[in-house]
Amino acid sequence: MRKIFYCFFIFCCVNTWSQDLEIYEGNQQGNYKTRLLELNANEHPILKGFTEKAAIYHQIGYYNKAIYNYKKALELGSIDAIQLKLAQSYHAAGMAKEAINLYEGVFVKDSSNLMVASRLARLYSSTRKKKQAVKLYQYLIKNDPSNPYYSYRLAKIFKKQGRFYASGELFLETFKKDSAHISSIFELAKFYKLLRFKDSTELFIDKGLALNRTHLNFLQMKASFLYKHKRYKESIRYCNMLDSLRFSNATVSSLKGACFEKMNQLDSAQVYYGKAVRMDKTSMDYAFKLANIYHKNKNPKQAKLILMIALFGAEPDFSAPQFLYATIYQEEGKLKEAILYFKKSYQSGTRFYKGLFQWAVTSEAYYKDKKIAFDLYVKYIERFESKDLVLTKYAKQRIKIIRKTLFLKGEI
Structure with missing residues (x-):
């Protein structure tokens, strides 16, 4: 009882x-x-x-x-x-x-408890049990095909796995199920951007902004998209919108500077590149852009100062900034220093053919021993013959002339 x-x-x-x-x-x-x-x-x-x-x-x-x-x-x-x-x-x-x-x-x-299946799938995904997560999300999609969440989560897994097209199809499927699913819209904008589908990229950026006109990611993407397609004034307008939302970072300032540079408003470009450098003092890219503006504005002293500070202790591929540094020295007639930085620009990025070419040209002008320039021209032809027809033609002409001179001297 x-x-x-x-x-x-x-x-x-x-x-x-x-x-x-x-x-x-x-x-x-x-x-x-x-x-x-x-x-x-x-x-x-x-x-x-x-x-x-x-x-x-x-x-x-x-x-x-x-x-x-x-x-x-x-x-x-x-x-x-x-x-x-x-x-x-x-x-x-x-x-x-x-x-x-x-x-x-x-x-x-x-197994009919889809709520449990959903929680389990998410846990599988977060604990690197991707195969189990994929199977479970596929099961969930089959049993609840109208739910956008399941196709979105599966798309995110495929994206991490590098299954680019499969993830894109699922993001599109998610959007079809829920046209206000802003996360899938953002992913689709990035997807079509990588495919270089201009119209589709802009379409989904605009859809995202229609849902949330202050969405920071969409605003940045819109500004970048407009810059890429040479709509500089419109790009600046979106950068200003980001500023009005108190969202200001080095990337946005640099983009604004790039727009002004393309419009040949170099003083404004200098201001915004300067802001980018102050916001991110570790970025060689921003420093290079600012130095390049100073160079265009005929201020080599300031350009060299910025490059010198930025290049101090630098080890990654900084071939373009070093090339600019060398160019400034070359224009000042300081060929020895120019050779040093042309050499560094090439060695910093061994595919940087302009660095090797200018190293050869400047060496020919500076050294009495033309064998140095000859070897560099030969190296340029061996590595970069198809890169630039004009430079290649010039290098071949110099090889021919220097070879003849060295032959007459009995040096080759």
Whole structure:
């Protein structure tokens, strides 16, 4: 008789715990500390008491306590609903493996529970179990084809796996299911940009801005798109919109500077490249652009100063800035220094053919020993004959003339 009563008691608790929990969760203004004291004062805790305490602890972020109380509740009755709550607490506590085990247990018993499948798929994805995540998202798409979330999550996995076209198709599928799905719209704008589909890229950028005209990513993409397609005034307008939203970084300032440079407004370009350099003092690219403006404005001293500071201790490929540095020295008639930096510009980026060519030309003008320039011209032809027809023609002519001179001297 006692056993029958106990089973009946558990059954009643199971049927009421979720309802009571919802009542508690809806009362966010309640004093949870007082309620916890009341529940802890109970010398004979029941399933409902453990689940209510667990729910409180979960809501206030005390996940270990939530896990403890859900486990205690499960000792009184193995109920799927409690297992799912426990799995959520495990997940929130960063214990993904334990959460996965619980979700898998529930899903094996009831594969029609798409909510569990969705949570499990996301956990698989976050724990590098990509194959399982892919299979589960495909299952979810099959069983709920109208849900844009599943196709979007699968697209994100494919993108990380390098499955470019497959991810693009799924992002497009997501957009067709929900034309206001702004994340998929942003991904589609990037997708078509990589494909160099101008109209489609602009279409999805504009769709994103139509949904949210202050969306920072879309505004930046729009400004960059307009610059690329030589619509400089429009690009500046979008850069100004970003400024008005108090979103100003080195990239935006540099883009604004580039627009002014293309419009031949060099003083304005100098201002914004200068801002970019101040915002990101480690960027060689911004320093090079600013130095290039000073060079165009006939201010070689300032150009060299900026390049010298930027190049100090630099090791990556800075061939273009060093080439500019060398060009300034060349224009000043300081050929020895020019040779040094033309050489560095080539060695910094061994595919930088202009550096090698100018190294050869300047060496011919500076050194009495023409064998130095001859070897450099030959090296240029061997490596870069097809790069620039004009430079190649000149190099071949100089090789022919220098070879004849060296032959007459008996040096070759």
